[in-house]
Amino acid sequence: xxxxxxxxxxxxxxxxxxxxxxxxxxxxxxFKQRPAAAEARPLAxxxxxxxxxxxxxxxxxxxxxxxxxxxxxxxxxxxxSSSFRKGETLKDTGQVLEAMHADFVILRHSAxxxxxxxxERLRAHLLNAGDGAHEHPTQALFDTFTMRERFxxxxxxxxxxxxxxxxxxxxxVARSNVWALRKLGARVTLVGPATLVxxxxxxxxxxxxxxxxxxxxxxDVIMLLRIQHERQRRSFFPSVGEYVSLFGLDQRRFERCxxxxxxxxxGPINRGVEIASEVADGPNSTVLxxxxxxxxxxxxxxxxxxxxx
Ligand code: CP
Numbered sequence: 015x016x017x018x019x020x021x022x023x024x025x026x027x028x029x030x031x032x033x034x035x036x037x038x039x040x041x042x043x044x045f046k047q048r049p050a051a052a053e054a055r056p057l058a059x060x061x062x063x064x065x066x067x068x069x070x071x072x073x074x075x076x077x078x079x080x081x082x083x084x085x086x087x088x089x090x091x092x093x094x095s096s097s098f099r100k101g102e103t104l105k106d107t108g109q110v111l112e113a114m115h116a117d118f119v120i121l122r123h124s125a126x127x128x129x130x131x132x133x134e135r136l137r138a139h140l141l142n143a144g145d146g147a148h149e150h151p152t153q154a155l156f157d158t159f160t161m162r163e164r165f166x167x168x169x170x171x172x173x174x175x176x177x178x179x180x181x182x183x184x185x186x187v188a189r190s191n192v193w194a195l196r197k198l199g200a201r202v203t204l205v206g207p208a209t210l211v212x213x214x215x216x217x218x219x220x221x222x223x224x225x226x227x228x229x230x231x232x233x234d235v236i237m238l239l240r241i242q243h244e245r246q247r248r249s250f251f252p253s254v255g256e257y258v259s260l261f262g263l264d265q266r267r268f269e270r271c272x273x274x275x276x277x278x279x280x281g282p283i284n285r286g287v288e289i290a291s292e293v294a295d296g297p298n299s300t301v302l303x304x305x306x307x308x309x310x311x312x313x314x315x316x317x318x319x320x321x322x323x
Pocket of ligand 1: 069070071072073074144153280281282
């Protein structure tokens with residue numbers, strides 16, 4: 015692939031060109047197919063700081079493993095055990111990390127734009143590990159990687175219909191996936207209650223539906239999202255029971271889908287709400303493939319950013 019990576023930071027999918035997406039996917043594929051490629055330890059001597067100001071299991075562990083696999087020294091900091099608790103600002107925290115020669119800062123933060131804010135003030139490479147309801151770029155990268163892996167390289171993106179169902183309004187995963195999938199050429203339909211899937215999303219080049227049952231049979235991929243109560247300050251639907259009856263993917267609905275439909279979920283799952291356990295754990299589910307592929311995508315992102323002086 016002749017395209018070269020030129021960005022200091024990985025902040026959003028929105029800002030990337032299709033060639034950037036393809037380069038990350040290709041680099042990750044190489045790490046997956048040739049695990050020995052990491053043995054050269056291309057990040058030896060580099061310091062990676064995982065700065066998580068919001069809870070995480072998958073993203074934090076995966077970035078830590080990816081950096082270690084590439085030979086970097088890794089420090090993980092969370093808000094509960096850091097000087098954030100004493101009122102230290104994000105900017106001051108970033109400058110402290112840079113004074114200790116951090117080469118990479120991986121930031122998860124509840125405020126949209128926090129990674130961009132820090133990226134503009136530090137020499138270190140910034141990677142967005144999820145900022146508010148804004149973006150979660152590496153999640154979308156390994157979601158698309160997983161789709162490509164399952165459907166094969168010969169399946170055109172333009173032939174794929176991806177349905178994303180759930181709390182779209184508060185979902186950084188949905189936004190990053192919409193940007194990635196539209197840049198690659200896939201058809202995307204966003205589904206959920208009108209309060210959580212407003213018409214304004216059509217501006218991103220997607221279709222909108224409030225009728226999950228109507229879109230199920232035509233979907234090649236169904237991505238379920240949990241209700242993000244931590245970001246909602248009021249009720250967006252009358253009851254969880256009503257939500258489940260209209261938008262929960264249970265076995266009955268699953269049986270109306272294409273036989274090779276991919277069932278995706280970024281996790282964490284609220285079993286019995288957006289997805290029933292028998293579907294989440296069934297043969298069409300890619301939930302754990304997504305987690306596994308997160309490792310090589312994050313290795314690829316770290317390696318590409320490291321190539322920028
Ligand atoms: N999907 C995801 O970001 O999971 P975590 O919150 O566990 O990192």
